[in-house]
Amino acid sequence: MLKTSNILSFSAAATLALTAMPGANAADPIKVGVVTPLSGTYAPIGKQVRWGAELAVKEINAAGGVGGRQFELLFEDEEANPPVAVRKSEKLLQQDKVDLLTGTVNSGSTLAVGQLAERNGRILVTTVSYAPSITGAQCNPNVFRVNANAFMQSNALTAWLVKNAPGKRYFFIGPDYEMGRSTISAFQDDIKRLGGTDVGATFPPLGAKDFTPYVGQIRAARPDVIMTATAGNDTVRLLTQLKEYGILNEKLTLAGAAGAVTQENIGAMGGAGEGFLSAAGYSADIDTPANKKFVAAFKKEFQNDPDLFGADTYGLFYLFKQAIEKAGSTDTDKLRAAMEDASWETPQGTKKIRKGDHQAIVDMVVVKVKGNDFQTVGKVAGAEAVGPDKCDKF
């Protein structure tokens, strides 16, 4: 009898091991694989992801962990390159036997690692990737997103603009490739739906050095608001040249994608980006006790302000904690059930996972460039920004 139960439990363990779901001991750590860019162009984002994760884990472990179990972080450099992300995630899943995955930045990496996680019966949560398809056309039962996606940015920004920016005439500028075209078309749809007038759009090539060929078109359109989806150096050149040609004035409102004006390029604009508006799921100056406490702890630990990537990753670990406590284990099916419809507290307020597409409903903040900083000028409720559920896979 004793022997039979031994064999049973042995074969049960073997089955679990085969499906990469080892039965957990109460004292075993909860392993979280963080596949994030630690080198290359996106390294600054990966750094924030890492800091957010480390701070949350330090706090949770110090307070006794999750039901007596400690979080353990395993970092891998994905270089913002989907094939590398897949290779490193495979290692984390197969060799290190992680319980959960997070950290992917590049939307392509998130989609690819999400499929891998599904095959391995594990859950991936992204805290950075914007592409709507992750919780839309290519949604996956094992993938969650706790940050605001590109549609939410557009919804929140346009809702705020139509209410607050003087004038109705909107002009759009985007780099001529997938991201620029899709972002601008989201802006255009939202603006038209909300009653603004689309007075024209132009799509300069990515990396254009001179935007003067478009100045005439912009001047002729007499816009009240210019919305742009350019990024990096393109934004620097666009805005400084618009300023040079006297297009920018106090009557014109500048707005655009969250990545258009960042800490990286703001210094190079010589004030041309002043007043630029964008929407994001987080801003370090959110005035709540929870956020102040988080910012202070973050600064003390890393001598830097958190940005949205750090804050969203930090918040995620409190979702993990809550879900594992509710599920009573790290079993994927139980965890998924516990995460669906979960609402939990984060530095930026309460977030809620929508069961239908695994997108977190996040309150959006509209931020304005002032000097070399971003200031919160408005908020848009998450429910208003999140838009319809377009996932039909689960």
Add this chain to the structure above:
Amino acid sequence: MEDLLAYLHFVVLPQFIDALIIGVALALVALGLTMIFGLLDVINLAHGELYMLGGYAAFTLLGWGAGYWSALVLVPVLVGFVGWGLEELGIRPLLPRADRAIVTLLLTFGVSLIFRDLAQVIWGTETRAVVAPLAGIAGAAGVFVPVYRLFVFGCGLLAIFATWWLVYRTQIGAVLRATAVDPSMVASFGIPIRLVYGLTFFYGCALAGLAGVLLSPIYAVFPTMGHDFLVMAFAVVIVGGMGSIIGAVVAALLLAQVQGLASLWIPPVWAETLVYGVMLLVLVVRPGGLFNRLGEA
């Protein structure tokens, strides 16, 4: 009819003026490239990076408290010396080789990568700003041009004219043209050929440096900015005739207009393609380019 006039006046004319200014800037970059090619048969792929160095040198000098005007004079000299050093240490040892066209191409390509990475190490990957010394917009008859762009246009024209005068109206220029045709004959007159080569590199690179300072307030400064002009500059050199100074200027103005005016009517991405279409056409119809090489005109 009135609509057409208004269109020409307010849309086409400003575009023509903008493209004219870009054309002059492009000519500055292409001039150095074509002079070096015409004299030494060296295709300098690091030319764009010398333009970048000009931008960064201006940024650094201004950061140290130097005025813009002193930077405008100093930077071309500094970049010129970098070019001279490149010729002395890198190009010179390869010149006697029969396959020098290809080995110097590889060498300068390598140098361009090194310069770009060095810039990243020294100045970081962030974009840097250089503040224009002149603000304001000049307007006449409803057409507006920033004052600084007019200044760039004037400086560029001056540099182009100075180059033409130097090459075609001075003793040094005569030596230069003669060297391009028959270096050993020139050497037999006791003229130090090495110095001629070194000075040509100095001057060509100084022009790239000058373009770097002049354009840094308009286009900002970052490690990969050398790409912006290099590809267009090669198209200019090919259309104008490899090594031709007048050809480079005419082709730069022409191609900038093709690109500028075309992007009024076709998507800007296609306007760029059109420029290479013109280049292809010239290669088919007149493979030597529109004008003759250095020393033959």
